Amino acid sequence: MKKLLVSFLFCSAGFAAVAQRGKVNSAEDALKSQDLTKAKADIDEALQNEKTKDDAKTWYVKGKVMEALATKDKSVPEAMEAFEAYQKALDKNPKMPEALLEMNNRMFNLYATVGNAGYANLNDQKWDSAYSNFQKAFEIARYYNGKNLSGSIPTDTSMTFYLGYAAQQAGQKDTALAYLQKAADLQFKGEPAMYVLLAQGYEEKGDNEKWLQAIEEGKKAFPKDKRFNDMEMIYYSKTGKTAELMSMLEKKAQENPNDFQTQLDYAIRVDNMANPRDEKGDDLPKPANYDELMSKAEAGYKKALELNAADPTANFQLGAMYFNRAVGFNKELNALSSKEQSSPKAKELQSKVEELMNTALPYFEKADAGFAAKGNLDNSDKQTYESCLYALQKIYAIKNETAKVDEVKKKLEGLQ
Structure with a gap:
């Protein structure tokens, strides 16, 4: 009887394990039929059982279920829950056959879901949320690409820029500068604002070399954007490179002889060069070429008034x-x-x-x-x-x- 009893207990234990593995299979079947409520209930039950909670397959199916929910709901929390489940599955069995065949597409789905949420936040000007979600998307990509499985998630230069932009708007200036520079290094050409923000960031840091480099690269990539000419003149003015500034001002005025605003801006800038002031507005010593600058400023004002006397x-x-x-x-x-x-x-x-x-x-x-x-x-x-x-x-x-x-x-x- 004792042998029969022991044999019966072992059979019961084996039946319980099979039953829980059946929950994993049942979750997969429910997933295939798009019954996501049942799929989640079954896989959660399997994860509560001692016999199946540490099995790589269980966590992999959990990831698939949460991935399906995240895709349907466009949910970042569900996508990140799927990501954690896939991580656990790979930790338990790095060479899962299913993972080798499917994980690239699955991780990309999560990356896209979270990244798209970041873009939606960006459109709504929810800078903190956009910054956070873009960071999470890159976290998914970094993890998967570091696993050396089949395929990889390619570097998204656009998202790299927008992460930097969102970080800048959220007040994360160091992070913003790092990602904006990375986007520039990746030759992102979608937004002139990238070079504007880069230049402003390096100006704030007092890195004059990179400040000018950002302006020059922006000017080269977007030659019709007048902001870079203006920023270049500000750079020369603030760094005391008056000869370069004067050359730029005169070139711009000569190229636009009939543009009233250009002529007026030229005269004002030259006037300011002749009459420098400190931050408090107090007069600084006049430059050696004061009389020359004043003559040019006077001629510039008169040229502007020829174009618009009133x-x-x-x-x-x-x-x-x-x-x-x-x-x-x-x-x-x-x-x-x-x-x-x-x-x-x-x-x-x-x-x-x-x-x-x-x-x-x-x-x-x-x-x-x-x-x-x-x-x-x-x-x-x-x-x-x-x-x-x-x-x-x-x-x-x-x-x-x-x-x-x-x-x-x-x-x-x-x-x-």
Whole structure:
């Protein structure tokens, strides 16, 4: 009887194991018939059993079930659960015949599901989620490609860029820079924004060599995108390479002789080079070629006004150039001692101040008329207009034109 009993118990144990392996087979059958609810229930039951929970086949089927659910639901959590199941299956049996035949397609399905979720997050401007999901997609690819099984998941240059972009938007600047540079190294040409962000990132880091390299590569890849010319000029300006900057400015102005905005931008930039200021707005020492730069700026403003005589900004800029020179000579005059105030030098300085103020006046008056005609002004125009009115008030006061001083004062009060 004892032998019979022992024999019976062994038979019972064997039957239980077969029953649980039957759950694995049942899950596969349910999966084939698209009954995903039953497939999940059966495989979860098999994973609760001591006899089958550590079997590679069980985990592989679990992966297939969760992969099917993830694909149907477009679910990242389900895709990652499938990924973990496949990992466990391969850990338990790295050379599973089914894995060797199917795993490439299965891992790519998970990679695509998670990556597509990242793109959807990107479109919705959910930067943190996009960043996280792109990272997970690359995690799947790195794992599978490192297993040296049949096939591989190819490097997606587009997703590499968008991971960097999402990271940048999410505030992960170091990660963003790494992936943006990787996308550039992979010759991704889909978005000029990649080079813009790269240049900005290297500028922030103070890496001038890579900053300029990103600008030049962007300019070469997207020659019609004007941003790279502007960024290159900013680079030369901030790094003190005035000769290169001047060359670029003049080339651009010469190539666009009838473009008003180009001519005005040229004049403003050259004017700023002649009159550098620190971050607080205080004057810095004038460059050695100050007079040359001022002559070029003056010619640039006049060229812009030939193209658009009524433009208030161009009129203000040229007026301000004359006015600021007058202020400079006035400072020299005020710095003279009381004995020197009646000297020939003082008379010369006084003459220059008056001449430059008179030269500036009609340009400020045209700017005043132009801004007033615009009606509602944006913040930038409002600030320029305010500066224009202050300058007019000062000139009218010097000329003792009290009525005009009061008129300008009312305009200033109306801007507040």
